[in-house]
Amino acid sequence: xxxxxxxxxxxxVTRRALFFAFLEIGLSGFGGVLPWARRMLVERRGWLTxxxxxxxxxxxxxxxxxxxxxxxxxxxxxxxxxxxxxLAFSGLILMPLVIxxxxxxxxxxxxxxxxxxxxxxxxxxxxAGLVLAMGIELAIALPRSWAVVTIxxxxxxxxxxxxxxxxxxxxxVAPISVGIAWWARR
Amino acid sequence: xNAAPTSAEIAFYFATLSLMAIGGxxxxxxxxxxxxxxxxxxxxxxxxxxxxALSQAAPGPNMLVATLLGGKLGGLAGALMATAxxxxxxxxxxxxxxRFWQRFRHARWQSIVRDGLAPVTVGLILAxxxxxxxxxxxxxxxxxxxxxxxxxxxxxxxxxxxxxxxxGLLGLAGIV
Numbered sequence: 001x002x003x004x005x006x007x008x009x010x011x012x013v014t015r016r017a018l019f020f021a022f023l024e025i026g027l028s029g030f031g032g033v034l035p036w037a038r039r040m041l042v043e044r045r046g047w048l049t050x051x052x053x054x055x056x057x058x059x060x061x062x063x064x065x066x067x068x069x070x071x072x073x074x075x076x077x078x079x080x081x082x083x084x085x086x087l088a089f090s091g092l093i094l095m096p097l098v099i100x101x102x103x104x105x106x107x108x109x110x111x112x113x114x115x116x117x118x119x120x121x122x123x124x125x126x127x128a129g130l131v132l133a134m135g136i137e138l139a140i141a142l143p144r145s146w147a148v149v150t151i152x153x154x155x156x157x158x159x160x161x162x163x164x165x166x167x168x169x170x171x172x173v174a175p176i177s178v179g180i181a182w183w184a185r186r
Numbered sequence: 187x188n189a190a191p192t193s194a195e196i197a198f199y200f201a202t203l204s205l206m207a208i209g210g211x212x213x214x215x216x217x218x219x220x221x222x223x224x225x226x227x228x229x230x231x232x233x234x235x236x237x238x239a240l241s242q243a244a245p246g247p248n249m250l251v252a253t254l255l256g257g258k259l260g261g262l263a264g265a266l267m268a269t270a271x272x273x274x275x276x277x278x279x280x281x282x283x284x285r286f287w288q289r290f291r292h293a294r295w296q297s298i299v300r301d302g303l304a305p306v307t308v309g310l311i312l313a314x315x316x317x318x319x320x321x322x323x324x325x326x327x328x329x330x331x332x333x334x335x336x337x338x339x340x341x342x343x344x345x346x347x348x349x350x351x352x353x354g355l356l357g358l359a360g361i362v
Contacts, residue, residue, distance in 0.1 A: 065276020096246020122357020129335025
């Protein structure tokens with residue numbers, strides 16, 4: 001085990017430092033905060049080892065909900081329990097929330113202006129491309145097997161083409177896929 | 187446009203979405219589109235796709251798309267209820283697991299569930315891209331912008347904000 005705390009010296013992280021670290025993380029990223037969280041928590045502050053961060057991230061991805069929010073909860077809890085979780089979460093969300101509320105209010109007031117509408121027509125087309133690109137990059141990183149490609153295609157087809165309720169797609173596809181993953185590991 | 191939902195309804199909708207958000211919030215876009223635009227007609231296709239785009243242009247976690255959509259449905263109260271709804275159930279779950287971090291950190295089921303959910307998540311994110319493309323693009327130039335953005339993000343390391351900005355200017359110039 002490469003963790004310093006296994007030798008009895010968990011890094012000392014004050015509540016204040018926890019809050020401000022996540023405040024900075026929240027403001028760092030555009031379209032994804034996770035790489036910034038790793039840089040801050042592992043490289044700059046040294047609060048977590050690379051392995052511990054990967055474990056927190058893995059937990060954040062296995063559980064439902066926004067991944068980075070889950071990571072903030074896991075890291076906050078680790079250092080200061082429920083209070084730490086609340087501090088890390090509020091630090092993460094505070095500034096981006098204020099900014100998005102202001103942007104949302106501006107959109108509500110000026111969204112119907114002709115110039116704004118034309119601008120957004122362009123931005124929306126590019127935003128669709130950003131999400132498609134994310135999907136393609138993740139698809140490339142998946143293991144190449146018939147089972148994986150079939151599950152991915154079924155989930156896509158159910159949600160995008162058939163427009164089924166998500167709960168129906170998940171209820172059918174997720175257990176089969178986890179079952180296949182379990183079978184492959186036996 | 188149907189009558190707007192109450193704050194309690196907004197909180198409930200996003201709380202159920204929170205628990206379905208496997209692999210993050212991006213996999214929820216088809217379901218949010220289905221509920222808000224198709225089933226309830228609480229917003230137009232254009233408003234939906236523009237708010238998603240705005241959330242991508244803003245700093246911070248991409249779950250803030252919930253804040254914008256909630257704000258459209260119920261003003262400031264709606265925005266805050268949607269944010270709380272999106273974060274609270276999953277955060278309580280994450281807290282419960284984090285309490286027992288040591289017990290779970292090497293758990294084999296964790297990697298099995300992650301491997302199993304990965305292709306489902308990717309399929310849903312591709313579906314998100316499909317739904318957004320369908321909603322955003324009217325005409326060949328818009329499709330071209332979407333395809334070009336996709337290709338540039340996959341093939342280069344250009345910052346996404348530049349692509350959103352350039353596409354916005356093309357729109358402003360009346361080209362898209």
